[in-house]
Amino acid sequence: MAQCRLIMFFASLSFIAVAIDASAGDADPIYKACIQECEKTGCVTDKCFQHCKFSSDGIPVDGPWYFQEPLYQRWKQWDCHNDCQYHCMLAREEEREKLGDKPVKYHGKWPLRRVYGIQEPVSVALSALNLAMQFHGWVSFFILVNYNLPLRPNKRTYYEFTGLLHLYGLLAMNSWFWSTVFHSRDVELTEKLDYSSAVALLGFSLIVTILRAFSVRDETSRVMVAAPLIAFVTIHILYLNFYQFDYGLNKKVCVGMGVAQLLTWASWAYVTRHLSRWKLWAVVIGDGLAMLLEIYDFSPYWKLIDAHSLWHAIAIPITFLWWSFIRDDAEFRTSTLLKKTK
Numbered sequence: 001m002a003q004c005r006l007i008m009f010f011a012s013l014s015f016i017a018v019a020i021d022a023s024a025g026d027a028d029p030i031y032k033a034c035i036q037e038c039e040k041t042g043c044v045t046d047k048c049f050q051h052c053k054f055s056s057d058g059i060p061v062d063g064p065w066y067f068q069e070p071l072y073q074r075w076k077q078w079d080c081h082n083d084c085q086y087h088c089m090l091a092r093e094e095e096r097e098k099l100g101d102k103p104v105k106y107h108g109k110w111p112l113r114r115v116y117g118i119q120e121p122v123s124v125a126l127s128a129l130n131l132a133m134q135f136h137g138w139v140s141f142f143i144l145v146n147y148n149l150p151l152r153p154n155k156r157t158y159y160e161f162t163g164l165l166h167l168y169g170l171l172a173m174n175s176w177f178w179s180t181v182f183h184s185r186d187v188e189l190t191e192k193l194d195y196s197s198a199v200a201l202l203g204f205s206l207i208v209t210i211l212r213a214f215s216v217r218d219e220t221s222r223v224m225v226a227a228p229l230i231a232f233v234t235i236h237i238l239y240l241n242f243y244q245f246d247y248g249l250n251k252k253v254c255v256g257m258g259v260a261q262l263l264t265w266a267s268w269a270y271v272t273r274h275l276s277r278w279k280l281w282a283v284v285i286g287d288g289l290a291m292l293l294e295i296y297d298f299s300p301y302w303k304l305i306d307a308h309s310l311w312h313a314i315a316i317p318i319t320f321l322w323w324s325f326i327r328d329d330a331e332f333r334t335s336t337l338l339k340k341t342k
């Protein structure tokens with residue numbers, strides 16, 4: 001019986017995943033017919049694509065012998081499919097707009113216009129800015145704790161969370177790097193790298209949150225907090241990459257870890273007398289807003305700005321405030337510890 005329930009649970013989960021993958025746009029028979037036609041002729045209305053120039057047996061119609069390499073051939077076919085999907089989507093959306101219909105999603109995504117071959121130009125630009133902001137925050141923290149604040153006699157920093165925050169900075173920069181790549185070109189590999197990096201960052205920042213908010217300083221307690229979380233996040237990443245890429249499940253895991261962090265910081269900011277607690281409040285409220293955007297997910301403006309790109313925009317000031325809070329915290333902890341030693 002329990003087994004049966006478990007199977008039903010997983011069946012409904014996979015149904016949710018399928019439902020997310022097949023959107024209203026790509027279920028449309030006119031769009032489907034357009035793709036079929038395009039892959040045969042290599043054209044959508046008056047636009048034709050170089051990538052679709054191969055005959056039915058897979059041998060290119062023109063071009064030198066090296067164009068017939070199997071790998072190149074597959075790449076070309078894949079590019080043709082991609083171009084057809086994109087231009088059929090644009091053509092269909094134009095027709096729908098003339099009829100006064102609202103935009104619909106295609107393959108789980110809103111119809112966005114490419115700029116210089118970049119699939120989601122606004123999200124790419126904002127991800128790159130976030131990467132720069134994380135780099136700036138991390139470098140300024142590094143300089144502060146290593147050069148501007150006094151060091152212990154053993155040359156280590158007084159601030160007890162230095163190592164953890166260096167690792168956090170690296171994971172954050174890694175995550176924004178893959179976000180930039182993924183929004184430029186959405187393929188299976190870039191999607192997996194982006195999702196995995198984001199989950200790793202979220203999991204690690206939950207560890208940092210718990211350790212800082214509860215002032216966990218000794219190694220044994222830190223390991224007891226970190227080990228189960230690291231194990232959970234690792235299993236989840238392996239599950240996504242090698243078993244099933246389940247969007248629904250991943251959303252639940254991410255929202256769960258995100259909400260846990262926000263609640264911890266909010267309660268801490270409420271009880272603490274830390275001078276920079278207002279920065280944490282701003283981070284918590286900004287993150288909450290960002291989460292609402294992901295859930296609300298409106299259709300894009302001018303085929304460029306969607307809810308997802310807006311949450312990347314909100315992340316920029318949040319990153320600034322977050323590293324600013326960390327710097328204040330490092331100064332605050334260092335001066336407290338120095339007073340104690342005197």
Ligand SMILES: [Zn+2]
Pocket residue numbers: 123179183308312
């Ligand atoms: Zn993104």
